[in-house]
Amino acid sequence: PMYNSPRTGQMYFEELYQGHHQRFYNEFGMSKLVFRRLQMELATYGGFTHTRYTTMDEQLAIFLH
Known part of the structure; x- marks a missing residue:
């Protein structure tokens, strides 16, 4: 599953940023x-x-998403 993260907000962004490009x-x-x-x-x-x-990070991610 690709979209199964229990994290939200900054923790979710950090997971994405530290994860696969x-x-x-x-x-x-x-x-x-x-x-x-x-x-x-x-x-x-x-x-x-x-x-x-x-x-x-979170503000820009929200805007882009």
Whole structure:
């Protein structure tokens, strides 16, 4: 089974990020490297930051998913 993770939120993102590159690509439509570069660009030029309860990783993952 491909979609059987009991994790949610940041834990789910970390599972995807640390897992197989193709699964990450299937979920977000980009490689891990491109994801990090996009996050950096948004933080540098768009003021993208963590919120009180949600990391930048999780916010961007929600937007892309």
